[in-house]
Amino acid sequence: AQSVTQPDIHITVSEGASLELRCNYSYGATPYLFWYVQSPGQGLQLLLKYFSGDTLVQGIKGFEAEFKRSQSSFNLTKPSAHMSDAAEYFCAVGGWHNDMRFGAGTRLTVKP
Amino acid sequence: NAGVTQTPKFRILKIGQSMTLQCTQDMNHNYMYWYRQDPGMGLKLIYYSVGAGITDKGEVPNGYNVSRSTTEDFPLRLELAAPSQTSVYFCASSLRTENTEAFFGQGTRLTVV
Structure with a gap:
């Protein structure tokens, strides 16, 4: 069965600095991979x-x-973080939505 | 373009009560999904539908029921609410099930006390 691991629960970067959010997956075939972003109170x-x-x-x-x-x-990754990038980020793997697996998410904080 | 609309946004239920979470989409998508999101757990698929009249269980279906009488609507029913169902619920839809993105509603935050 496929699975997704996001090793970092929370990452803090300074505005203008580069950022990297990690995602590791397990999948038996060639995976379909996605990154989603969730702003507070949003889908x-x-x-x-x-x-x-x-x-x-x-x-x-x-x-x-x-x-x-x-x-x-x-x-x-993103070369230069902006304050508006502060959000929760989810990595997902799967070929079919009914078989898609999401990671636990990484919360990104951007400091001024 | 409204996309995927969920109601209500917030709800508090007492143990044993029932309720229906509403979901409607205006994109004429055949595929619709219900997920729950728990802290530190990502999203888990509860039920999905591949078209009107067709539904199937996802990863965590116990305690829930769904129906799909129209392409637009995909309500999620909780019959006997339990504290373990305290979560944020997301409805989503997609044009196809593979090789395409899902569009998500804004979520319903449900607390069972």
């Missing part, structure tokens, strides 16, 4: 997704993620 919004092809995926809001099959990872 989840898709940041980016990987299905196949180029392993470096560009998303919205300046985020990108790299699929590394050898490391079973799909880490989310």
Whole structure:
């Protein structure tokens, strides 16, 4: 069965600094991978997704993620954090929504 | 474009009470889902539907029921509320089940006391 691990429960970065949120997955076949963002009191919004092809995926809001099959990872990065990036981030793996697994989430705090 | 709309946003129930969480989408998506979100646990799938009249259990269906009489609506029913059902509930929909993103509602925060 597939699973997702987000090792960091909480990350704090300074505004303007780079950020990286880690995601490791377990999946028997080629995975479909997603990053979602949840702002306080809101539902989840898709940041980016990987299905196949180029392993470096560009998303919205300046985020990108790299699929590394050898490391079973799909880490989310952004070169320069903004205050508005403060939110909860979820990594998910699966090919079918009824079979999708979400990580426990990483809460990102951005300091002025 | 409203997307996925959930009501209510907040609710407090007493143990043993019942309630229905409403979910409607205006994107003509066939696939709809109910998740619950518990602190430190991510999202768990409760039930899903692949079209009107068709529903199936997800990872954590016990204590819940669903129906799908129309493409737009996918209500979630709690018959005998228990403290373990205290959670944030999200409804979502997607055009297809694979290779596509899900659109989420804003959530319903339910407390059972």
